Amino acid sequence: MSVSLWKRYVALLVVGAVLGGTGVLLVYGREMEQMLVLNQSLKLLTEKLREENEVLRQSQRVSRKQQDVVIEEIRVVVLDPKPHPTIEVQVVRHLEKDLASLKGKKVEQVAGVHEVLHEMLRRREYVVDDEGTMAEVRVKTVAISRDLFLFVTVEMKREGT
Structure with a gap:
């Protein structure tokens, strides 16, 4: 077993x-x-x-x-020789007022008409005081981005010259 x-x-x-x-x-x-x-x-x-x-x-x-990239601000830079500071402020104010319609526009639209912008601002004249003093503004350079930069020169003229 x-x-x-x-x-x-x-x-x-x-x-x-x-x-x-x-x-x-x-x-x-x-x-x-x-x-x-x-x-x-x-x-x-x-x-x-x-x-x-x-x-x-x-x-x-x-x-x-x-x-869309739009223009948010317009900045004016006065190049040398600079005029009197009060005249410079008045010229900047006039230019910003003239170009205020460009705020809110697409950068591509403004860049497409930059030649017109140059021609429009080629020889702009503004009365800057009560004596009839004219400030002739000439655009040297325009830089377009979110801010529109205008680089200008200012030449002072008496009315009638």
């Missing part, structure tokens, strides 16, 4: 090993399946987020292209 008892123990050991291995494989298989499902869902989520990111980049590019 010792041989058959020994065979039973071996048989029980083999059956136990098979059942234990099967249990381990079932548990490991479930965890592996859950990890594969999680991995697949993360891949799908990553792809979705990449597509959303690309759509946002495209819309950002489009909005940058459509963004």
Whole structure:
């Protein structure tokens, strides 16, 4: 009986090993399946987020292209030789008043007519005091961006000369 008892123990050991291995494989298989499902869902989520990111980049590019740059301020710079400071202030005020209609216009529109702007301001004359003193303004340079910069010279004239 010792041989058959020994065979039973071996048989029980083999059956136990098979059942234990099967249990381990079932548990490991479930965890592996859950990890594969999680991995697949993360891949799908990553792809979705990449597509959303690309759509946002495209819309950002489009909005940058459509963004209109307008003239917000007009700045007049009087170059040397400078006139008396009060005359300089009056000339700057007159020029800013004359060009006030350009505020709010698109930079591209103003840049397209810069030759007209130069011609319009080529030899502008303003009365700067009660005695009839005239200030002749000549545009030297125009810089167009969010601010319209006019670099001008001022020459003083008496009326009738």
